[in-house]
Amino acid sequence: MSYDDVEIEDMEWNEELQSYTYPCPCGDLFQITKEDLKLGEEIARCPSCSLYITVIYNMEDFLADSNQQKGIQPSKQQPVTVA
Amino acid sequence: MVGRVKCNIDASFLANSDKVGIGICIRDEHGAFILAKTEWLNPKSEVRIGETLDLLSALDWVHELQLGPVDFELDSKRVQILFNKNITRRNINRRESSKSRLMEESEEEKKYESERLWSWGAGTDGQLGTGRLQDEQIPQQLSLSSVSSLACGGAHVIALTSGATAIFYLINSATGKVLSWGRGNSGQLGHGEVVNNVLYPKAVTSLDNYFITHVSAGWSHSGFVSDTGCLFTCGDGSFGQLGHGDYASHSSPVKVSYFVDQHVAQVACGMRHSLVLLKGSLSNQVYGFGSGKRGQLGVSKDKIKSINLPEVVNGLEDVEIVGVSANGDHSAALSVDGNLYTWGRGFKGFEDSHLPQCLNSTLKFTKATLGWNHALAMTGEGEVYMLGGNHLGVLSDLHTVRQAKQLTDSREANLEKVPGLDGTKITDIATGAEHSVLNGEIKTWGWGEHGQLGLGDDGDRISPVTASLGYDLNEAASTRVYCGSGFTFALTKP
Numbered sequence: 001m002s003y004d005d006v007e008i009e010d011m012e013w014n015e016e017l018q019s020y021t022y023p024c025p026c027g028d029l030f031q032i033t034k035e036d037l038k039l040g041e042e043i044a045r046c047p048s049c050s051l052y053i054t055v056i057y058n059m060e061d062f063l064a065d066s067n068q069q070k071g072i073q074p075s076k077q078q079p080v081t082v083a
Numbered sequence: 084m085v086g087r088v089k090c091n092i093d094a095s096f097l098a099n100s101d102k103v104g105i106g107i108c109i110r111d112e113h114g115a116f117i118l119a120k121t122e123w124l125n126p127k128s129e130v131r132i133g134e135t136l137d138l139l140s141a142l143d144w145v146h147e148l149q150l151g152p153v154d155f156e157l158d159s160k161r162v163q164i165l166f167n168k169n170i171t172r173r174n175i176n177r178r179e180s181s182k183s184r185l186m187e188e189s190e191e192e193k194k195y196e197s198e199r200l201w202s203w204g205a206g207t208d209g210q211l212g213t214g215r216l217q218d219e220q221i222p223q224q225l226s227l228s229s230v231s232s233l234a235c236g237g238a239h240v241i242a243l244t245s246g247a248t249a250i251f252y253l254i255n256s257a258t259g260k261v262l263s264w265g266r267g268n269s270g271q272l273g274h275g276e277v278v279n280n281v282l283y284p285k286a287v288t289s290l291d292n293y294f295i296t297h298v299s300a301g302w303s304h305s306g307f308v309s310d311t312g313c314l315f316t317c318g319d320g321s322f323g324q325l326g327h328g329d330y331a332s333h334s335s336p337v338k339v340s341y342f343v344d345q346h347v348a349q350v351a352c353g354m355r356h357s358l359v360l361l362k363g364s365l366s367n368q369v370y371g372f373g374s375g376k377r378g379q380l381g382v383s384k385d386k387i388k389s390i391n392l393p394e395v396v397n398g399l400e401d402v403e404i405v406g407v408s409a410n411g412d413h414s415a416a417l418s419v420d421g422n423l424y425t426w427g428r429g430f431k432g433f434e435d436s437h438l439p440q441c442l443n444s445t446l447k448f449t450k451a452t453l454g455w456n457h458a459l460a461m462t463g464e465g466e467v468y469m470l471g472g473n474h475l476g477v478l479s480d481l482h483t484v485r486q487a488k489q490l491t492d493s494r495e496a497n498l499e500k501v502p503g504l505d506g507t508k509i510t511d512i513a514t515g516a517e518h519s520v521l522n523g524e525i526k527t528w529g530w531g532e533h534g535q536l537g538l539g540d541d542g543d544r545i546s547p548v549t550a551s552l553g554y555d556l557n558e559a560a561s562t563r564v565y566c567g568s569g570f571t572f573a574l575t576k577p
Contacts, residue, residue, distance in 0.1 A: 010376065012321065023302050023354055025455055025516030026533055026569040027205045027238040027266075048207060049532050080270040080277045080319075080332040 006030075006044070008037075008057035020044070024051055037062045087112045087152045090145060094130075094137040101126045103133040107141045109150070120144070134159035160245075164577065197228040197577060198245065199559070201552050204515075204535030204570030208238035209280040210265030211570060216280065220534030220541065222525075222552050222573065227284055230262075230574060235567030236300030236352065239265030239272055241307075242284060243295060261287040261295050261307060265567075269303040270334030271318030277334050289335045290315065300567070301352025301409070307336050312346030314339040314359060322355040323391025324373030330391060341393045353409030353427075354455075356380060359393060360407045360416075368404055369396040369416055377412040378437035379427030386437070398439045399424065411455030411516065414439075421447025423460055430471025430497060431456060442470075444498060454514040454529075455568075459501075459521070465508035467501040467521055503546050515566035522562045525550045525573055533569045 003025070011020040014029070020037070021029040024046040030053045032044035040059050045052045088109055095104035108119040124136060138157060145153050157163060201222040202211040209216055213223050231245035244260040262284040263272040270277055273287040290307060293315075297308040304318030304325060315336035316325040323330055326339045339347075339359075348362035356373030371380035371394060375387035381396040396416075403419040412428035416439060424439040442460075446468065451460040458470040507523040514520075518529030518536060526547035527536040534541055537550035552573060556562050559575035566572075 023237060023568075025530065027208060027210070027567065048205070051532075080334050 002043075002054040003051045005054045005056055008055055008061075011044075011055065020055070022053060024049065026051065034062060087154065088117065088150055089114075089154045089156065090141055091156045092137050092141045093158060094133040096127060096130060096133060103127055103136070105133075105137045105140055107137075107144060109145070109148075109153075118148070131159070131161055134162045138162055198230055199554065199575045200225045200227055200230055201573045202570065203537040203550075205238070205533035205568070206570065208266035209282040210235070210238045210240055210567055212240060212264050212282075212284055214282050216282070218533045220537070221539050222537045222550065224552075224554075227262075231576075232298075232563070233565045233572055233574060234298040234300040234305075235565045235570065235572060236271065236305065237266070237302035237354075237568045238570075239263060239267065239300055239303075239305070240567065240572070241273075241287075241298040241300050241305055243298060261290050261298065263287055263305070266303075267334075269319035270332050271300070271303050271305045273305060273307075273317045273334070273336045275335040287336065297349055299350045299352040299357075299409075301357065302354040302568070304352055304357070305336070306350030306352050306357060308347050308350055312342075312348070312362060314342050314347040314350055316350075316357070320391075322374040322389045324352070324355055324357050326357060326359075326372040326391065326393050328392045339393070349407055351407045351409035351414075353379060353413065353453075354411050355389075356409060356412070356414070358396070358407040358409050358414055358416075360404055365403060366400055367395045369399050369407060370394060371396050371414065374412075377428040378435045379409070379412045379414045381414055381426040381437065381439050384437050396426075396439060406450070408451060408453050410453035410514065413453045413455070413458065415451050415453055415458065417448060417451050421449065421463070423448050423451050425458065425470070428456075430458070433471075433497065442498065450512060452512050452514040452566075454519070455516040457514065457517075457519070459512045459514050459519055460498075461509055461512045461521075465510065465523070467504065467509050467512055469499050469501055469519070470497055501547060510561070511563050513564040513566040513571070515571065516568040518566065518569075518571070519547075520564040520566055520571050520573075521547065522556070522564050522573070524556065525552060525562070525564065527571070530569075535566075535569050535571050537571060 006022050011022045014021045019031040019033050024030050026049040028046050028048035030044040030046050042055050043052050044055050091108045103124040105122040109117045203219045203222045206218045229244040230242045232243045234241045242262045264281045264284050267278040293309040295307050296310045299306045307315040317333045317336045320332045346362040349360040351358040356379045359370040361368045374389045382394040404416045405419050406417040408415045414427045416424045423442040426436045426439045429435045448460040449463045460468050509521050509523050512521045520527050527550050528544040528547045531543045532541050561576045563574045
């Protein structure tokens, strides 16, 4: 059973993981790659536990412009100001 | 000498000298000076020993002077607690408690009179403070013994140390030191650097000049409140949840200038939003900032994506709020009359609420805690009720899909009494993302995949089960429980 339905715009792009992520209740992150999204995959999994979420998105947004990502603007992680 | 006198005592420990300085000052009931003396003791001892000898010396002197009723004042809480216990527990009325007994108690005290801390559950970011990056299914006792309260977030923990022990360990330090550990990749630990994990408790030194009285840990951000009412935030600011007017993240606590002329009493950090409770301001007392998509800010009936400066929560005017909490996309406030207000993401079967809704119940609550899909509320009689108990954190069977409840006006239909407590008076409650903990005994239920229930396995439980700490909780004066997303802490105080 899917833990939750999450819109792609509520997920964050994680540069390090090269994935869209969303908090998992275990403390880790649900993750899905652009490649998965292009293939129509809608399940984002957590690498640390059995839970997964259903990602709500428009596949065309990812197929149409794979480099520029004009269609959607998910939140990006901000750089952290040190000190 | 007639009337009551006051005797102030203190011991000093010099780095470059092998002796302990003792100061004793006696004043009358009007505060007028009577007598004072100083002494040196050789060799230099541990602080707790020195403070004990100081008290002993004062007792001897007061006895010698044949003074009447005397109030002793000293800054070593440990010595004070131990001395009082010594008198009450053993019914010793003799004025000259023997030196050896005090010394012996001082040694024992470490075993019997200090705080104890346990952790269990998800630990792969070091959030359990065990020094290991692994989950624990059984409660692990930590060697950290100076903690007075905790806040647990997504995968990090913030601890406040108690004054007495701070004196014990750090002679010149004031009370209310802040420690943090666990995941630090967004700066949420406040150490001034971005690190994946901190395995052991580490001081948030930039707050050294403040006496921090209240802390909160969100998914990846943190809030700190000082005794003077200043609010500091650090960590992930991508949704405006730090309240600085931008979307920047910070790895050191930064003062929230919006509240610079106000007295902040509490902060509550959720997944991507924060709530603030002001002291002594009845009309504009609760503020929200950060992500507001599910209504969790409560600042407008319209849908708000996010705000990066605090705004007043609507609909709590004329209600005196004494506590706020936030977790996941939920928000809650508790009034002085015991009414519970919730807003944000709707609990199972209910729609999101963009403004605070008062729970329709005759019950009077004294504490409420939030998970990601459920809430617990405790009454003054020590009974515990659950809201939204239909998800993982649940009382009902996980795998039995219940028919969706009809939406009704009465939200009371959603409130279930936690069963199986057999009249046990519950003294504290805590909620993780999908699990719950309460104590009288420590009982846990909900999602258990990471061992967060502390029962020695990774199974879920649909109703409360006793988790053993291997310690008789009756020996503790109080026990508190705390939950992070997938982990749990228990703290006992002597």
